[in-house]
Amino acid sequence: MRLHDRTAFVTGASKGLGRAIAERFVEEGARVVIADIDQENLDKTMAETTVDASRLTAINLDVSDFDAVQAAINHAIADFGALDILVNNAGYSPKKNWLEYEISEWQKVLDVNLSGEFYGARAVAEHMMARKSGRIINLSSSAWRHGGVATGGGLPYTSSKAGVIGLTRALCKALGPYNITVNAIAPGPTPTPMTSSWLSAAEDALKENIPLRRLGTARDIANAALFLASDEAAFITGSCLDVNGGLTMS
Numbered sequence: 001m002r003l004h005d006r007t008a009f010v011t012g013a014s015k016g017l018g019r020a021i022a023e024r025f026v027e028e029g030a031r032v033v034i035a036d037i038d039q040e041n042l043d044k045t046m047a048e049t050t051v052d053a054s055r056l057t058a059i060n061l062d063v064s065d066f067d068a069v070q071a072a073i074n075h076a077i078a079d080f081g082a083l084d085i086l087v088n089n090a091g092y093s094p095k096k097n098w099l100e101y102e103i104s105e106w107q108k109v110l111d112v113n114l115s116g117e118f119y120g121a122r123a124v125a126e127h128m129m130a131r132k133s134g135r136i137i138n139l140s141s142s143a144w145r146h147g148g149v150a151t152g153g154g155l156p157y158t159s160s161k162a163g164v165i166g167l168t169r170a171l172c173k174a175l176g177p178y179n180i181t182v183n184a185i186a187p188g189p190t191p192t193p194m195t196s197s198w199l200s201a202a203e204d205a206l207k208e209n210i211p212l213r214r215l216g217t218a219r220d221i222a223n224a225a226l227f228l229a230s231d232e233a234a235f236i237t238g239s240c241l242d243v244n245g246g247l248t249m250s
């Protein structure tokens with residue numbers, strides 16, 4: 001058990017990659033808060049999960065509301081006694097011609113994808129600093145390296161995911177002296193509800209550019225998060241782990 005009795009807080013975990021990460025952590029002995037804005041899918045996950053549901057705690061949370069994030073993190077700390085791992089995974093990815101975005105839509109993407117990840121780290125930092133121990137894992141995207149789709153359809157998303165890399169590096173410097181590691185994962189296109197509207201149509205063309213000639217799975221991403229949360233990754237911080245079959249290389 002690589003996370004025996006560790007405690008984790010995973011945002012955006014009612015489905016997709018966040019759910020896979022939370023379930024992978026439970027398989028390795030962790031207790032995990034799954035926080036998500038989507039109550040219906042939180043209920044579904046609690047009812048249908050194949051891992052030990054008694055080790056999952058569901059909480060309704062909008063990561064773009066700092067006070068709510070702080071309250072949820074405080075609640076998890078009080079409930080578990082301590083919080084070892086934060087996975088900032090919640091994300092939002094609208095796609096349209098970039099010239100048609102309302103400024104409020106641009107702002108919303110940054111609020112969820114970038115500010116939401118900062119809020120999580122800010123809310124847990126002092127607790128982890130006092131314990132001189134902690135792991136923070138931020139979900140970025142391969143889009144930050146390749147610039148997203150050619151037409152700029154995901155322009156706010158791509159920008160927010162590049163911001164996550166800067167956030168990760170700055171937090172790495174600020175929190176390293178407290179024995180807290182901060183790393184990013186940049187998944188390539190992976191089948192989840194987020195990509196269901198376009199990925200199957202693009203799959204064949206994409207695979208031509210992926211040296212391993214397949215798309216990733218949610219479990220591939222969850223395994224990367226497990227590694228970064230595990231004792232084996234104790235000396236890795238400030239890094240961005242590309243989990244994309246070679247689609248991009250750092």
Ligand SMILES: NC(=O)c1ccc[n+]([C@@H]2O[C@H](COP(=O)([O-])OP(=O)(O)OC[C@H]3O[C@@H](n4cnc5c(N)ncnc54)[C@H](O)[C@@H]3O)[C@@H](O)[C@H]2O)c1
Pocket residue numbers: 011012013014015016017018035036037038041061062063064089090091092093112139140141142186187188189190191192193194195
């Ligand atoms: N699937 C991919 O191909 C891919 C690739 C690169 C990066 N990512 C990133 O991985 C993360 C997970 O992606 P996914 O594919 O599982 O997406 P998804 O849409 O399937 O799941 C995202 C989850 O985040 C939740 N969420 C959205 N806004 C929220 C908010 N304001 N507060 C709390 N929860 C909120 C949603 O309800 C959902 O459960 C995201 O950060 C995404 O940008 C995904």
